[in-house]
Amino acid sequence: MSTETLHAQIDWDELGRPTSRQYGDVYFAASGLEETRHVFIDQNDLTARFSALGDGQRLVIGETGFGTGLNFFCAWQLFDQLAAPGARLHFISVEKYPLSHADLSRALALWPELATFTAPLLQQYVGIHPGFQRLVFDGGRVTLTLMIGDALEQLPQLDAQIDAWFLDGFAPAKNPEMWTPELFAQLARLAAPGSTLGTFTSTGWVRRGLIAVGYKMKRIPGIGKKWEVSRGVFQGPTEAVVSTVKPWFARPTPPAGERHALVIGAGLAGCATAASLAARGWRVSLLERHAEVAQEASGNPQGVLYLKLSAHGTALSQLIVSGFGHTRRLLEQLQRGRDWDDCGVLQLAFDAKEGQRQAQLAGAFDAQLLHLLDRDAAQARAGVELASGGLHYPEGGWVHPPALCQWQAGQPGVHVLTHHHVLDLRKVDGQWQAWDGDQLLASAPMAVLCTAAQVRETAQTADLPLKRIRGQITRLAQTPGSAVLGTVVCAEGYVAPARLGEHTLGASFDFHNDDLTPTVAEHEGNLAMLEEISADLTQRLGARQLPVEQLQGRAAFRCTSPDYLPIVGPVADREAFSHAYAILSRDARQVPDVACPWLEGLYVNSGHGSRGLITAPLSGELIAAWVDDEALPLPRGVAEACHPNRFWVRGLVKNKG
Numbered sequence: 001m002s003t004e005t006l007h008a009q010i011d012w013d014e015l016g017r018p019t020s021r022q023y024g025d026v027y028f029a030a031s032g033l034e035e036t037r038h039v040f041i042d043q044n045d046l047t048a049r050f051s052a053l054g055d056g057q058r059l060v061i062g063e064t065g066f067g068t069g070l071n072f073f074c075a076w077q078l079f080d081q082l083a084a085p086g087a088r089l090h091f092i093s094v095e096k097y098p099l100s101h102a103d104l105s106r107a108l109a110l111w112p113e114l115a116t117f118t119a120p121l122l123q124q125y126v127g128i129h130p131g132f133q134r135l136v137f138d139g140g141r142v143t144l145t146l147m148i149g150d151a152l153e154q155l156p157q158l159d160a161q162i163d164a165w166f167l168d169g170f171a172p173a174k175n176p177e178m179w180t181p182e183l184f185a186q187l188a189r190l191a192a193p194g195s196t197l198g199t200f201t202s203t204g205w206v207r208r209g210l211i212a213v214g215y216k217m218k219r220i221p222g223i224g225k226k227w228e229v230s231r232g233v234f235q236g237p238t239e240a241v242v243s244t245v246k247p248w249f250a251r252p253t254p255p256a257g258e259r260h261a262l263v264i265g266a267g268l269a270g271c272a273t274a275a276s277l278a279a280r281g282w283r284v285s286l287l288e289r290h291a292e293v294a295q296e297a298s299g300n301p302q303g304v305l306y307l308k309l310s311a312h313g314t315a316l317s318q319l320i321v322s323g324f325g326h327t328r329r330l331l332e333q334l335q336r337g338r339d340w341d342d343c344g345v346l347q348l349a350f351d352a353k354e355g356q357r358q359a360q361l362a363g364a365f366d367a368q369l370l371h372l373l374d375r376d377a378a379q380a381r382a383g384v385e386l387a388s389g390g391l392h393y394p395e396g397g398w399v400h401p402p403a404l405c406q407w408q409a410g411q412p413g414v415h416v417l418t419h420h421h422v423l424d425l426r427k428v429d430g431q432w433q434a435w436d437g438d439q440l441l442a443s444a445p446m447a448v449l450c451t452a453a454q455v456r457e458t459a460q461t462a463d464l465p466l467k468r469i470r471g472q473i474t475r476l477a478q479t480p481g482s483a484v485l486g487t488v489v490c491a492e493g494y495v496a497p498a499r500l501g502e503h504t505l506g507a508s509f510d511f512h513n514d515d516l517t518p519t520v521a522e523h524e525g526n527l528a529m530l531e532e533i534s535a536d537l538t539q540r541l542g543a544r545q546l547p548v549e550q551l552q553g554r555a556a557f558r559c560t561s562p563d564y565l566p567i568v569g570p571v572a573d574r575e576a577f578s579h580a581y582a583i584l585s586r587d588a589r590q591v592p593d594v595a596c597p598w599l600e601g602l603y604v605n606s607g608h609g610s611r612g613l614i615t616a617p618l619s620g621e622l623i624a625a626w627v628d629d630e631a632l633p634l635p636r637g638v639a640e641a642c643h644p645n646r647f648w649v650r651g652l653v654k655n656k657g
């Protein structure tokens with residue numbers, strides 16, 4: 001996708017309303033709020049349904065065409081007025097051409113009475129790129145999942161149950177692609193039992209199409225210039241819907257009993273998981289063996305929000321774009337300059353191969369996410385001399401990972417238990433018990449292992465293929481000359497603008513060393529990577545004159561999986577799994593109708609490699625979605641690509657069962 005096509009092209013009419021140049025249609029009628037309420041709120045009976053929503057219950061709204069978000073704000077406002085404090089609203093909307101921030105601000109200024117709702121969205125409206133983008137509001141009470149792309153590409157990837165549909169994709173005559181039988185089939189596939197819909201159109205072929213997939217349709221008098229609008233109630237599928245989900249990727253039964261979870265390990269993965277569960281009303285005990293959170297891999301002074309993408313839309317690349325957006329929006333709640341900074345990231349084209357890769361990426365992604373800079377422009381951005389130009393990620397930057405961890409671990413409902421070293425997990429009477437020798441530390445119906453490579457030290461997950469890779473960073477004091485550094489610059493390594501007077505220089509990779517004492521050799525390696533990034537910056541830092549033995553730094557272990565995707569999801573009993581699906585080792589195409597032998601209530605969130613800042617926070621949302629039987633925050637295919645069971649299936653297929 002190129003820049004020209006990502007954003008909506010907006011014209012403003014004489015009333016100051018946005019109209020779409022791409023579709024030649026208005027985003028909302030002159031009576032805006034009144035029409036939205038009549039068509040979408042009233043035809044889906046949302047006043048009654050929100051009033052009936054009790055604590056712990058949720059309603060999921062699906063929408064075709066997010067536009068300015070007006071329908072979302074109206075729904076949120078009503079939910080806020082009527083639903084119980086512990087109820088949740090999930091709004092899922094697909095949008096091919098998101099408005100730019102400037103156009104969205106201008107459009108939303110038309111509704112000052114909705115400012116309580118529009119202001120938080122405007123604050124978080126960053127990192128909105130193709131694919132699934134999750135936004136979290138009001139402490140997790142309201143979730144917005146935007147699917148950026150064509151409805152017919154995005155909806156088939158969605159795994160959700162929609163209670164109420166808002167069909168709002170411009171007039172059928174002006175945008176017939178948004179009203180096709182294929183799209184209607186998706187509305188039916190995703191419909192929860194008793195799902196309803198409201199739409200401003202009463203066009204005959206749209207009605208017939210919706211009836212054909214199982215909606216009972218009724219015409220209703222319209223308002224304003226609309227003569228008639230329509231409402232529909234899902235009567236169940238007209239044809240048997242065959243589930244295409246393989247049993248080993250099916251949803252486990254949600255844990256029963258008290259909503260109390262043990263989250264073990266308080267790095268980026270554990271803190272994110274704890275926060276996502278707590279936002280859904282779970283009481284979370286976060287067990288950490290150290291005296292504080294973020295003491296291992298997540299303890300570096302600065303990490304980089306760097307997106308290692310593929311131009312081929314791989315699962316990893318999709319995860320990175322979605323994860324980056326999510327982390328970036330979370331960071332808006334932390335303090336810029338101290339906890340993080342969106343100074344941008346510049347990846348240098350340090351050789352011809354890297355240059356080629358970058359050119360491909362620039363053709364595949366929108367310019368707001370990344371664009372090429374020639375050497376002069378790159379130097380102007382970085383403020384120092386560079387050997388080459390490269391790829392600039394303007395929304396990237398650096399993060400102080402402990403700040404993100406502390407913020408998440410500090411959310412209401414999360415209880416941090418430090419000095420809690422879990423050596424053993426046992427399931428007794430429906431409870432997962434965490435033991436340290438003969439001391440019972442805590443127990444709950446659910447447990448999530450977020451212990452990085454130590455996941456393998458727990459018997460139930462000992463076979464997960466996780467590997468440790470040692471890495472070391474070097475800390476360099478800021479100098480008057482280095483203060484000009486305006487962006488993170490990466491080649492093989494990276495250097496970040498100073499945080500609290502210190503630059504972080506990273507990072508080495510060592511597959512063999514198990515000792516975490518920083519070594520001189522790796523400091524030297526980091527300095528060599530700095531030279532490669534910029535001889536000028538090396539000089540400004542006086543790095544060649546520094547006695548290497550006196551350099552400060554820290555080392556920790558990254559934790560990776562063989563396919564570089566994290567391992568996130570429910571855990572099955574390995575041995576029972578091999579028996580249940582043994583036939584795969586003879587015929588890989590078989591899909592036996594055998595339920596997966598889950599270890600009920602046990603989940604894992606690990607394997608975040610060198611990019612935990614980008615993948616761990618969204619993985620917390622993914623865990624919560626699996627646990628609470630919610631809409632997945634990622635395309636089904638990406639969630640499956642991260643699923644722990646992928647390794648067992650591959651093992652069986654390779655006949656290694």
Ligand SMILES: Cc1cc2nc3c(=O)[nH]c(=O)nc-3n(C[C@H](O)[C@H](O)[C@H](O)COP(=O)(O)OP(=O)(O)OC[C@H]3O[C@@H](n4cnc5c(N)ncnc54)[C@H](O)[C@@H]3O)c2cc1C
Binds near residue numbers: 266288508606607
């Ligand atoms: C040198 C280096 C540089 C990096 N640079 C970047 C970067 O620039 N950008 C980026 O995105 N990522 C970077 N990473 C990767 C990133 O730091 C990791 O992906 C991320 O921190 C992983 O988080 P985690 O929670 O899975 O693991 P960890 O942070 O290691 O957390 C695991 C936690 O579990 C606890 N634990 C383990 N076993 C037990 C037990 N039995 N009982 C109780 N607690 C237990 C540990 O004490 C620890 O706190 C870097 C990593 C390293 C090492």
Ligand SMILES: C[S@@+](CC[C@H](N)C(=O)[O-])C[C@H]1O[C@@H](n2cnc3c(N)ncnc32)[C@H](O)[C@@H]1O
Binds near residue numbers: 065068071178
């Ligand atoms: C009438 S506007 C939506 C108004 C919006 N609900 C609001 O409250 O402002 C229709 C939206 O559908 C989007 N759209 C049109 N065709 C689409 C498609 N094929 N896939 C996804 N979105 C599409 C348009 O870009 C536009 O933003």
